[in-house]
Amino acid sequence: MADPSLLVVSAHAGDFVWRAGGAIAAAAMRGERATVVCLSYGERGESASQWLAGKSLDEIKAIRRAEAEAAAAALGSDIEFLDLGDYPLVESQEAVAKLVDVMRRVQPTVVLTHPLVDPYNGDHPAAARMALQARVLAQAIGVANSDGTYPSSDEIIGAPPVFFFEPHQPEQCDFKPNVLLDITAAFARKKAAMECLPAQKHMWEYYTDLAGRRGVQVRRNAGPNLGLPHETMGEAYMRHYPQVTSVLD
Numbered sequence: 123m124a125d126p127s128l129l130v131v132s133a134h135a136g137d138f139v140w141r142a143g144g145a146i147a148a149a150a151m152r153g154e155r156a157t158v159v160c161l162s163y164g165e166r167g168e169s170a171s172q173w174l175a176g177k178s179l180d181e182i183k184a185i186r187r188a189e190a191e192a193a194a195a196a197l198g199s200d201i202e203f204l205d206l207g208d209y210p211l212v213e214s215q216e217a218v219a220k221l222v223d224v225m226r227r228v229q230p231t232v233v234l235t236h237p238l239v240d241p242y243n244g245d246h247p248a249a250a251r252m253a254l255q256a257r258v259l260a261q262a263i264g265v266a267n268s269d270g271t272y273p274s275s276d277e278i279i280g281a282p283p284v285f286f287f288e289p290h291q292p293e294q295c296d297f298k299p300n301v302l303l304d305i306t307a308a309f310a311r312k313k314a315a316m317e318c319l320p321a322q323k324h325m326w327e328y329y330t331d332l333a334g335r336r337g338v339q340v341r342r343n344a345g346p347n348l349g350l351p352h353e354t355m356g357e358a359y360m361r362h363y364p365q366v367t368s369v370l371d
Contacts (some may be wrong), residue, residue: 206238
């Protein structure tokens, strides 16, 4: 059985923290490998404070990279950047090929990414579509790596489950969570990671409050005898592929 390996495909440099920071930190706390791939720095569409401060594009990209690296360190995750640009994040076979390379190298047993619908930010579903395509291609031994070489049987991946993390406006994104994750023990790390992103300070309170509200749902759906504390914190996910199991529980 493959060692646990969590891969998070994030459109922008902050998305992985707000939406999946608890899952990433929890995996790291269990001693599992966690890897974040940021497709862009969010330099154009999610760095308004830096533009208003008169920073150049290159300066903003450097600032957002440093913030994301600090946040990943707080969560206990590896991080890499593809620097594909944002607003818009343009889908391309070259970008998908880079993700195929990442997946074959990381060998994910779980993939987290954005939902396929977001009328407010086209970069998010673009990231999801490329992640899903890369997941399929990375399984095929006849699909070459981006350098033109063909993978060995050890390099191709299996069929890791994919979970969509919660978007900022779920009601508008057809997001219907069917997985609730208890992140209580990991929330301190998530909070520390959020505070590494001062360019989006307005998000700190929102995602702290959301974790509390999802924590209420964790408690309500966990059964009457588990004794979960009132301060339970949670994250919501939507599973894309069917769960495979021999036991219904």
